Amino acid sequence: MTAPVPGTDGPSARPRTAQHYSVAPAPASPEGYVVPGMPGAPVNGYETVESVVPVPRRAPRPRRTALALVLAVLAMLLGGLAYGCAPLRAADSLGWLAIAPAGLVALPLGLLGGRNRLLPPLGALLAAGALLIGQLTEHLRRVHAGGPGPRGLLHNALGAWRADLRPLDAAFYAIALIGGFLLTRRTADRG
Template identity: 80%
Template sequence: MTAPAPGADGPSARPRTAQHYSVAPLPPSPEGYVAPGMPGAPMAGYEPAEPAEPAPGTTPRRRTALAVALALLAMLLGGLAYGSAPLRAADSLGWLAIAPAGLVALPLGRLGGQGRLLPPLGALLAVGALFLGQLLEHLRRVHTDGPGPDGLLHDAATAWRADLRPLDAAFYAIALIGGFLLTRRAANRS
């Protein structure tokens, strides 16, 4: 038995069933619209509508100088935090090389936008934060042991060079790649 056509005997009490199409139905189009390239489309004098100008204040303003200044400050703060960790935790601290990279990348990406030079700058500043942190750690060690005749900074740099291990190269690579990628990701999300 088949259902009667709608409206033949009045409204049906049964729920409407899904209609099956062999081809998807066309989306509704505005009245009088003819797609370009179809018969009836205007050939001469056809100019597409200009995109609407965004309202003032809705487009994000890029503040590159402020972004670089804040990234430098983040590099100093990241290096200070990295180097101020307790001396007994210094061996396990290397894996936190991504933290200064994130601190540097946030202002560069968010405020600076998608500038071409900002991701490499973020990578260099992240490596700089890691270097400052390690140098500060060695400054603290030399200061507690007592500086030599060459001075505190020279002794700390010599101790840093003597303490470099192959694993430190991995930490610097983590900071370098993390700074680059996190800056790009932060710029794409703003």
Template identity: 80%
Template sequence: MTVPAPGTDGPSPRPRTAQHYSVAPPPAAPEGYVAPGMPGAPVAGFEPAEPAPGPTPRRRTALAVALALLAMLLGGLAYGSAPLRAADSLGWLAIAPAALVALPLGRLGGRARALPPLGALLAAGALLLGQLIEHLRRLRAEAPTPHGLLHDTLTSWRADLRPLDAAFYAIALIGGFLLTRRTATRS
């Protein structure tokens, strides 16, 4: 704080000197002011700065993964059980098993970092399972052979792979990852 020099009739050309206090002067408070927390302070109308946080939602990660595995099996079964005449146009429905897998992972699992990659892998697994079921149905329709059925199915699947199938797997992987992230509930 500075105080003007005593006895001057106007502003002085000298620089103002600081006046030091050994004890700080009391702050100017309005009449009748009572500091918060002191006896006599008003309590009515008090609003906290932030509301108290509510209960955090429970993460059911194990249940989410179990339901996502079930959704993968059901999505693969539905994908592979489509009519054989629609098999060529069916590949673009690769997003459906991804959505089916992502819904329980995101809604029940929360925002865990491991769930979107798991959703991507399970969506691709549903697509693979659906393609294998489709080839198994095709082999069973052509010639019923009980022995070596799995080997014949895998051989038929490998022989029937096209470059467009890579796009379908990419759709399933990206769709599974992004849909799991988008459906995740905040925790």
């Protein structure tokens, strides 16, 4: 906005109003004085926030990847054995619990391994391995109850496992793979 300028279009009949500026006029200040907070103002005498209130910083966690891998393999074996040793009558509804061995594998990988980008795919593979060990353990128990000798026990269990595969087992392996990957990554992010 501009103030009326006399003489351009003739004298104005309106009363004189306040002048408006697009920029505020400079305040009357002594020469060389800079207002605090303006660019170029000296910052001497001010304390930083860190010197007044120290910010607690967490020390970075040491990566123990080898220990994480050993514990994850042990968790895979234990989770697979626990999965396979469930009562035989609950075997049909047990497949949806494929996320439990994935969680057991993901816990040591995420907490001890840190944010290593190779650990989530490894967690997925170990979770699927735990599911495989669980299913083979279940079939070993069924074949062992049938009474063949110890020499043909594993061969008969593998044959029974192949014969018993259903399309729904693919969904269980997908649950184990996705659960192992995501749980390992989330556990590493929280730690």
